[in-house]
Amino acid sequence: MTDSTESPDLTRRNGFTRIKEGTYGGLFAVCAIVTLLTTVAIFATLLYDAVVFFSEVPVVEFLTSTEWSPNPAGGGQTFGIVPLLIGTVTVTVMAAFIALPIGTLTAIYLSEYATPNARSILKPLLEILAGIPTVVYGYFALVYVTPALKATLFPEMSTFNALSASLMIGIMTIPMVSSISEDAMSAVPDSLRQAGYGLGATKFEVSTGIVVPASISGIASSYILAVSRAVGETMIVVVAMGAQARMPAVREAVFGIPYVNPADVLLDSGMTITVAMVQIAGGDLVGGTLPYDSMFALGLALFVVTLVMNVLSDIIAERYREEY
Amino acid sequence: MSNTETETKTESDGSDSLITTDVQAEQNDRSAPSTRTAVAARNLNVYYGDEQAIKDVTMDIPEKRVTALIGPSGCGKSTFLRTINRMNDMIDICRVEGDVEFGGKNVYDPDVDPVALRRKIGMVFQKPNPFPKSIRDNVAYGLKIQGFDSDVDARVEESLKGAALYEEVKDQLDSSGLELSGGQQQRLCIARAIAPDPEVILMDEPTSALDPVAASKIEDLIDDLAEEYTVIIVTHNMQQAARISDRTAVFLTGGELVEYDDTAKIFEDPEEQRVEDYITGKFG
Numbered sequence A: 001m002t003d004s005t006e007s008p009d010l011t012r013r014n015g016f017t018r019i020k021e022g023t024y025g026g027l028f029a030v031c032a033i034v035t036l037l038t039t040v041a042i043f044a045t046l047l048y049d050a051v052v053f054f055s056e057v058p059v060v061e062f063l064t065s066t067e068w069s070p071n072p073a074g075g076g077q078t079f080g081i082v083p084l085l086i087g088t089v090t091v092t093v094m095a096a097f098i099a100l101p102i103g104t105l106t107a108i109y110l111s112e113y114a115t116p117n118a119r120s121i122l123k124p125l126l127e128i129l130a131g132i133p134t135v136v137y138g139y140f141a142l143v144y145v146t147p148a149l150k151a152t153l154f155p156e157m158s159t160f161n162a163l164s165a166s167l168m169i170g171i172m173t174i175p176m177v178s179s180i181s182e183d184a185m186s187a188v189p190d191s192l193r194q195a196g197y198g199l200g201a202t203k204f205e206v207s208t209g210i211v212v213p214a215s216i217s218g219i220a221s222s223y224i225l226a227v228s229r230a231v232g233e234t235m236i237v238v239v240a241m242g243a244q245a246r247m248p249a250v251r252e253a254v255f256g257i258p259y260v261n262p263a264d265v266l267l268d269s270g271m272t273i274t275v276a277m278v279q280i281a282g283g284d285l286v287g288g289t290l291p292y293d294s295m296f297a298l299g300l301a302l303f304v305v306t307l308v309m310n311v312l313s314d315i316i317a318e319r320y321r322e323e324y
Numbered sequence B: 001m002s003n004t005e006t007e008t009k010t011e012s013d014g015s016d017s018l019i020t021t022d023v024q025a026e027q028n029d030r031s032a033p034s035t036r037t038a039v040a041a042r043n044l045n046v047y048y049g050d051e052q053a054i055k056d057v058t059m060d061i062p063e064k065r066v067t068a069l070i071g072p073s074g075c076g077k078s079t080f081l082r083t084i085n086r087m088n089d090m091i092d093i094c095r096v097e098g099d100v101e102f103g104g105k106n107v108y109d110p111d112v113d114p115v116a117l118r119r120k121i122g123m124v125f126q127k128p129n130p131f132p133k134s135i136r137d138n139v140a141y142g143l144k145i146q147g148f149d150s151d152v153d154a155r156v157e158e159s160l161k162g163a164a165l166y167e168e169v170k171d172q173l174d175s176s177g178l179e180l181s182g183g184q185q186q187r188l189c190i191a192r193a194i195a196p197d198p199e200v201i202l203m204d205e206p207t208s209a210l211d212p213v214a215a216s217k218i219e220d221l222i223d224d225l226a227e228e229y230t231v232i233i234v235t236h237n238m239q240q241a242a243r244i245s246d247r248t249a250v251f252l253t254g255g256e257l258v259e260y261d262d263t264a265k266i267f268e269d270p271e272e273q274r275v276e277d278y279i280t281g282k283f284g
């Protein structure tokens, strides 16, 4: 291929190099396509079986019925997602209440305040926290957290309850929030901090007024991940929250506005969408039956919930975005 | 901290506010020697670990004048600048000996709060570093953290005018500061620095990341700023120092202040052979 003259060799590469380059490109593309196809296939399966289910149980009934009993002993199944949704939302909101603030503050500490020494100890510790199997969190909630709460704050708490489960899910997702947020904060250029200090900002003002806004999209994605994780968490719920699809009692308030006492939801057992799916899958599963198909309807509902959350948080993050 | 009697070598010490006003009126003529000292270093030594970056520097920096710090790379110009507003505090291994006086007070006294100090001494950096916020929020940042809440918009406008940027951005105050060109960003940073109305503005090679046209705009601006502020500027561009400064300090390797005099004197007839060699490009 090379010229015999002195001029630089500018000819197009042929042969092995080109094949190699082409192969790399192809390999990467195949991996990308496999991921994409898997997602599409999962969604298609969900959709297909869900459609079968909804041909038997109307969507409106599924969305509004307040009872979930797919396999009652005496016959007469009811497929109402409301109690499951209450369980999922309770667990997610409570877990988010713990994980998002603590995770964010931890990230600010690690990125802005911690000495290199403190950071080198804390970061691995947090990663260990993230590596504990969720079933361990579940048993911890059941064996330690619930008895402790019962003995101190809430004597009326039942053995399986939403509060302990949510607490542990929150703690489990702290590392997810803190490590992704910390990465985002550490990536903020130091010149911006210098600018802040140069104007007479305190460390707190620099952290909250400059670093956090500049890393808001990273922080938002850590939130999305943590919340999605809480929505999908199953093991901790099964172990610590029990598996009873319950509707909390609706009480009539003084001014005629009905309300639900949060204690009724938090201190008692309950069931989430994922647990309902596991329960069906764990029974004597026969393909083509209604309970079997309901699993896919639940899966689809979960998918929609997560998707909506993702889109919402994207929109919110976009509003506060300060890209550097 | 601010109104302590100024300790200077010059005749009028400005402890009386009436005198100060007179002096200020007079000082608008920058060819006349400044009568007051804004910042003074006294036997200043700065170390990074065991390495000495500033060696026994003593100098008086006049108020409402442009003082240029020149010298070869690594001679400690930035270090000196950063000792004035204590930005070196954030470098763990940095150690300062001696005094830096600002308004007659040693800024390294234990009772001085560096945060309060930096509110009196603005800083402009080598690379434009606007916040990823709107133009308005950039300029208002210093006001906000200092608790100004009235007339913020007016002060933003005034500061942008002071930085010769207002006409270019007045219709886009809510768009991001990062959408501006490099030179505009640097002027935005200057507007941000002057908004809280500091007494001194420190500039560390503010034009070295800019193209010549943008740089010359900043140079013009610096000239105007000296009407109201004490400007201390690091530059390794000797023509720039000659063009814009009233006083020039030449640092040479090792953090030594070799010569400090009126800019004309330094560039036309320096006392020190080493300074002449440096200025004529024989070394450095």
Ligand SMILES: Nc1ncnc2c1ncn2[C@@H]1O[C@H](COP(=O)(O)OP(=O)(O)O)[C@@H](O)[C@H]1O
Binding pocket: B048, B053, B071, B072, B073, B074, B075, B076, B077, B078, B079, B080, B091, B093
């Ligand atoms: N953060 C730092 N840590 C250690 N040494 C430093 C630091 N900053 C500057 N130095 C050293 O101090 C000396 C002076 O640096 P600097 O003030 O940046 O010089 P200049 O601005 O004149 O180029 C150099 O030898 C440099 O290596």
Ligand SMILES: [Mg+2]
Binding pocket: B077, B078, B079, B204
């Ligand atoms: Mg420098």
